[in-house]
Amino acid sequence: MRRREFIAGFSSVCWAVAARAEQPGPVRKIGLIMPSRAEDARGQRQFKHFYSGLEQLGWIDGRNVSLLVRWSGGEPKLAKQFAKELARLEPEVIVAGSTVGLEAARSATSKIPIVFVAVSDPVAAGYVRSLANPGGNITGFSSFDIETGGKWLEIVKEIMPTASRVGVMMDPDYAGYMARWRGMAKLGPPLGVKLSLVAIRAKADIAGAISAFAKEQNGALIVFSSALTSANSGLIVNLAAKYRLPTIYPFVFFVKKGGLISYGIDTVDLFGRSAAYVDRILKGAKPADLPIQQPTKFEMAINLKTAKALGLVVPPTLLALADEVIE
Numbered sequence: 001m002r003r004r005e006f007i008a009g010f011s012s013v014c015w016a017v018a019a020r021a022e023q024p025g026p027v028r029k030i031g032l033i034m035p036s037r038a039e040d041a042r043g044q045r046q047f048k049h050f051y052s053g054l055e056q057l058g059w060i061d062g063r064n065v066s067l068l069v070r071w072s073g074g075e076p077k078l079a080k081q082f083a084k085e086l087a088r089l090e091p092e093v094i095v096a097g098s099t100v101g102l103e104a105a106r107s108a109t110s111k112i113p114i115v116f117v118a119v120s121d122p123v124a125a126g127y128v129r130s131l132a133n134p135g136g137n138i139t140g141f142s143s144f145d146i147e148t149g150g151k152w153l154e155i156v157k158e159i160m161p162t163a164s165r166v167g168v169m170m171d172p173d174y175a176g177y178m179a180r181w182r183g184m185a186k187l188g189p190p191l192g193v194k195l196s197l198v199a200i201r202a203k204a205d206i207a208g209a210i211s212a213f214a215k216e217q218n219g220a221l222i223v224f225s226s227a228l229t230s231a232n233s234g235l236i237v238n239l240a241a242k243y244r245l246p247t248i249y250p251f252v253f254f255v256k257k258g259g260l261i262s263y264g265i266d267t268v269d270l271f272g273r274s275a276a277y278v279d280r281i282l283k284g285a286k287p288a289d290l291p292i293q294q295p296t297k298f299e300m301a302i303n304l305k306t307a308k309a310l311g312l313v314v315p316p317t318l319l320a321l322a323d324e325v326i327e
Contacts, residue, residue, distance in 0.1 A: 028059075028282055031068045031086035033079055033105060035098035035118070035227035038071040042230070042253055046097070046117075046271040053275025059282070072101060074227030075202065076173075079104035087112060093281045095274060096140075098227035099174050102127060106138060113287045115277045116140030118267045120225065122292060125176030131292040139277060139287040141270045142294050144225055144250070149184035151263060152248045156220045157191050158315050159261060159307070160246045163220045167198040167213040169236075170224040177224055203232050207239060214243035225250035225264060233257055246310055255301040255326060260310065261318070265295040299323040 032050075036043030047069070051061065059065045068089055070082035083104035086094055093113045096105040102116040106127070119127065120143050128134035131142075156163050168184065170177045181197060188195040198209045198221070213219060223229050223236060230251065237259045240247040249255060250264035277290055301324040307314050319325060 025064060027063075028065045029068060029089065029091035030054075030065055030278060030282075031089065031091035031094040031112075032070065033082055033086070033094065033096045033101035034069060034071045035074055035101055036071065036231050037073040040231070042268070043071065045268050049268050049272035050095070050275050053272045054278065057275060057279040059275075059279065065282075072097075072104075072227060074098070074100060074229070074231030076100050076104065076171075076228075079227070080107060083108035093278055095278060097271070098230075099125075099176050100171075100227040102138070102140075103174060110137060112137065113281045114138045114140070115274055115281070115287070117270050117274045118143040118225065118265070120144050120176040121179045122176065124179035125174070127176070128292060131294070133288070134290065134292055135288050137287050139290040139292060141274055141277075142292055143265055143267070143270070144180065144295075148264070149180050149222075150187045152222045153184065153187055153191055153193065155248055155261060155263060155318070156193070156222065156246070158318055159312055160220050162218055163246070164193055165196060165216060165219040166193045167196045167219060167221045168224065169198040169200060169209065169221060169229065171201050171226060171228060172197060172199050173201060174226075177226070180224070200228065203228070203235070206232055206235055210236070210239045210243060210245070214245055219245060221245045221247040223247060223249050223254070233259075241306070241309070244310055246312060252299055252301040252324060255303045255306075255324075258306055259303060260306045260312075261300070261302045261314075263300045264298065266297040266299060269297050270295065301326065 034043055061067045072079035079100050087108040094105050096102040096114055096116045099119050102119050105114045122128045122142050128138055185195050198213050200206050200209050233254050234257055237257045247260055249259045249262040252262050255262045300322045302322045303326040
């Protein structure tokens with residue numbers, strides 16, 4: 001073979017190898033069940049932080065990943081419908097926001113890895129074996145626990161010393177919420193309050209549940225964190241004002257809408273952190289080997305205008321602890 005022909009042939013082989021090396025790999029599918037509605041500003045911030053986390057790790061939507069996003073609005077039936085859709089599309093991992101999203105995802109698949117975000121008491125609820133060793137196909141980032149429930153009760157007594165009844169708004173169909181409820185119920189008597197379960201399972205239940213609880217005096221309300229309560233935050237805040245119910249909320253955005261006081265986690269931060277677990281799973285990690293991560297950022301907000309409207313004086317001790325005070 002002549003030298004020129006050898007060089008030409010060798011060059012052709014090199015170009016072919018280089019071309020194959022430059023071809024993009026398979027597009028990896030990631031399913032998301034978001035806990036809010038698509039038009040919700042907070043939900044968009046959660047999604048933005050999650051996607052920003054993915055981008056920093058080299059995952060770009062439309063290039064090497066395809067994001068299959070579904071917005072449940074906190075409605076269990078819709079979340080289950082979307083979870084089934086996603087399972088049929090066979091993503092490599094499903095990110096499930098809130099207990100509603102996780103319950104839907106795990107009912108749809110026991111094989112696809114699931115990363116949950118902002119789920120209460122995942123061990124007590126039976127979602128995972130333990131925080132250190134989840135087991136199965138589920139891992140993620142937890143939200144509140146029984147200790148947080150105790151903090152809410154303490155806040156109730158500080159801001160309304162005369163309170164003798166505390167309603168706890170939650171969906172009783174979820175084991176994680178019930179575990180927290182049972183723990184809180186034991187903490188009520190030492191503080192001189194009787195706890196009542198204010199059950200809601202859908203948006204249609206909210207008005208009637210609050211109205212029924214407000215019929216008796218000396219009551220305050222605690223709103224559990226959930227996709228359902230977050231998606232209907234404006235409605236809940238307006239009803240609490242209508243019935244003049246001092247109410248403790250799980251997130252700051254309730255207070256910005258006119259709620260009295262909040263104490264809870266930063267879920268936007270949790271969504272951002274969850275991208276790291278998705279990255280690890282796409283690179284071969286098993287959910288069973290990824291420990292459950294607990295919240296690290298808690299924040300309190302107080303609306304002094306709402307306190308004044310309810311005839312309450314916020315103690316200096318609470319004001320000193322607040323991260324944000326709305327006047």
